Amino acid sequence: MTASVVPWGAERVIELAPDAASAKAGRAQASASKWSGLGASPDAVWGACKGSGQKPYQACVELDEPAFRCSCPSRKFPCKHALGLLLLWAAGEVHEGPPPEWVGGWLDGRAAKAQRAEKRAAPSTPRSTEASAKRAGDRAERVAGGAAELREWLTDRARSGFGGLSVGGADELRTVAARMVDAQAPGLAGGLRRAAGLVGRGRDWPGALLSELSLLYVLAEACTRLGELPTELAETVRTRLGFTVDSAKVLEHGDRVADLWLVCGVADEEHDRLITRRTWLRGKHTGRFALVLSFAPQGRPLDGSLPSGHVVPGELAYYPGSSPLRAMVAERGEPVPAPCPDGDSVAASLGAHARALAADPWLDRWPMLLSRVIPARYENGFALSDVEGSALPLVPAADHWPLLALSAGAPITVAAEWTTSGLRPLACWHEDRAVRL
Incomplete structure (x- = not known):
């Protein structure tokens, strides 16, 4: 940390809120009259907030990660007291000073925990390395066996026809997905579950189902031929199958940029009580996109170190692959609010997506930063069109009215994800200020 930390903006604080209700409650706590013992250091912000009981709640935020501590019974992280504390700090109502004992003890405990984690990540002994290699080899054999089984099942299903899948097909696909879970191939299992969710949904579901199953067949076929594939394509196939890449290896050997x-946009999704945060970045000088993933159990805080609409100086390490997109943050500075950036046209964005898709046919999302686009409502939904007359449909069944209201019929800059269902807006710039959608 530096000797002094510039307080965050209120928008960055609100982005940390786990939901809209927490954001509203946090604003209600941002009143200095409710707090005592307020203070800040280069590492943390702290204070005691008066609650319904006799004893005030002690709240503290470590700024680097950030991490949160509060003595209130809330199961949300950050709670309303931590949000209110940060909002007061953002408003300049918290001044620097030495941390009290309870804050220092918590920070020291976190530092000791980090040191223990570093020791656990120390280089393995030859014996543990040999055991790890054996486990990896055993799993690779199971995944290859599962891929061969899936390929045979898909071939038999194609011979008999997919027409019967309209009745009971979803259950059949889920049964095969369970066998892929047993084979330790979560990528194949996830694809089968997505296919099961397509059965009977919409008028064009047979075509969408066939497309999903075709990609699964190609993935299963590629799994049985990993040794014949170019190194980068083989890494992509392994990732799509569900093999993980050790983060230490990414930091050591990954392409450093x-x-x-620019933090273009942030998207959170929940699956099986685990929340995944996708953070899309774009380099100002390189023009290169990057995807940073973070995970947290339900009710726990997600990584808030990359706030939407900010610029972060730093260095990324990219994961290996034929079309590298996912990356880890190797080094970073303090985020600062970004003015409206220069984006691309629809045609240029689609061209970049086509090139990435040629290298990675299983690519399901692609980042886009579009300049001078106008959101409009059409007969079949909403779309974004640019000054050249090109348009992209927005994902259906989503609330696009905030985007229309911010645009008010004028061209704006929008950061979004391009998916098979359409374009999903994540943020836009209004009056030179980023607004998360």
């Missing part, structure tokens, strides 16, 4: 990174 230093730049001023």
Whole structure:
């Protein structure tokens, strides 16, 4: 940390809220009259907030990660007291000073925990390395066996026809997905579950189902031929199958790119009580996109170090693959609010997506930063069109009215994800200020 930390903006604080209700409650706590013992250091912000009981709640936020501590009974992280504390700090109502004992003890405990984690990540002994290699080899054999089984099942299903899948097909696909879970191939299992969710949904579901199953067949076929594939394509196939890449290896051997990174947008999704946060970055000088993933159990805080609409100086390490997109943050500075950036046209964005898709046919999302686009409502939904007359449909069954209201019929800059269902807006710039959608 530096000797002094510039307080965050209120928008960055609100982005940390786990839901809209927490954001509203946090604003209600941002009143200095409710707090005592307020203070800040280069590492943390703290204070005691008066609650319904006799004893005030002690709240503290470690700024680097950030991490949160509060003595209130809330199961949300950050709670309303931590949000209110940060909002007061953002408003300049918290001044620097020495941390009290309870804050220092918590920070020391976190530092000791980090040191223990570093020791656990120390280089393995030859014996543990040999055991790890054996486990990896055993799993690779199971995944290859599952891929061969799936390929045979898909071939038999194609011979008999997919027409019967309209009745009971979803259950059949889920049964095969369960066998892929047993084979330790979560990528194949996930594809089968997505296919099961397509059965009977919409008028064009047979075509969408066939497309999903075709990609699964190609993935299963590629799994049985991993040794014949180019190195980068083989890494992509392994990732799509569900093999993980050790983060230490990514930091050591991954392609390093230093730049001023614009945080274009953030998207959170929940699956099986685990929340995944996708953070899309774009280099100011390189123009290169990057995807940073973070995970947290339901009710726990997600990584808030990359706030939407900010520029972060730093260096990324990219995961290996034929079309590298996912990356880890190797080094980063303090985020600062970004003015409206220069984006691309619809045609240029689609061209970049086509090139990435040629290298990675299983690519299901692609980041886009579009300049001078106008959201409009059409007969079949909403779309974004640019000054050249090209348009992209927005994902259906979503609330696009905030985007229309911010645009008010004028061209704006929008950051979004391009998916098989359409374009999903994540943020836009209004009056030179980023607004998360």
